[in-house]
Amino acid sequence: MTKSDPNRILRRLPLAVGGLGAVLLLINRLLTPELTESQARGDVVGVILSAVLILTGLIWQQVQPRSPDIVELIGEEGFVLAQDLPEAVKTELAWASHLLLTNTVTRSLIVYYQGKILLRRGILAAKAEVTPGPILKRVLETQKPIYLVALYVYPGRIEFDYLPENTQGVVCQPIGNQGVLILGANAPRSYTKQDEKWIAGIADKLAVTLQE
Incomplete structure (x- = not known):
């Protein structure tokens, strides 16, 4: 999903101000019957400032925040559910995994509970x-989440x-x-704080369902 640029108006401001300044200078020159030496110098300064603002605006239009480096995960796409689960639990797991795969950067997902894999989905x-x-x-002992923002820098990634x-x-x-909900992303540093809250909420919902 492409996010809108919150600084879009700010990026365009120098371009708009510079263009407006250039137009006003031109109108002022056309409406001035006699051009004095001081006014000519002022016009030159005004033209330079307008040009700088326009150039700055054009440069800012090209400046965008760098997106995380996205890779194509190696593997086969699949959806595997433990067969001995009640239908209600299967439905809940399917719903939760679909939400995570479609609303976050998650591309691979595993639900590990009571020593068993209940679900594998994605790549x-x-x-x-x-x-x-x-x-x-x-994570199992402390019941606190761990987010490895760039897996390749962690020696523990081998697990x-x-x-x-x-x-x-x-x-x-x-x-x-x-249990643990294990999520894999195809870009480093790609989960936001909002994503983490969303994931925690879904995990809490799964905990209630699985304990019933």
Whole structure:
């Protein structure tokens, strides 16, 4: 989803002011019957300032915040649900995973609960088993989320071999005290604070459903 530029008006302001200044200088010159030396010097300064403003505006139009480097995750797209789950739980998991995949930068998703994988969806790695490493164990023990903003810089990334090998960012969100929602993104530093709140809310909803 393309986000609108909040600084769009600010970027266009020098262009508008410079253009307006140039037009006013031209009108003033046309309406002046006799041009004095001081006025001529003032016009030159005004033209230069207008040109600088217009040039600044044109440059600012080209300046955009750099987007995170997006990669194509390696793996096959899939949707795998544990077969022994009640239909209501399957529906809840399908709904939650769809929301996360379509409303956040998540491209690969795993629901790990009570030592079992309940769901794998999105771009899937060849390895289907989840073996909790130090990071996942810490989330389970502390019941606090961990966001690895750029996975490639963390030595502990090797434990996430059940995600696509070129996963760029990972969120491990606890599901109550018995599971973890594991999300993989295709760009580093791509989850916003709003995304993290959204993920936490969905994980809390899943915790209630899975405990019933």
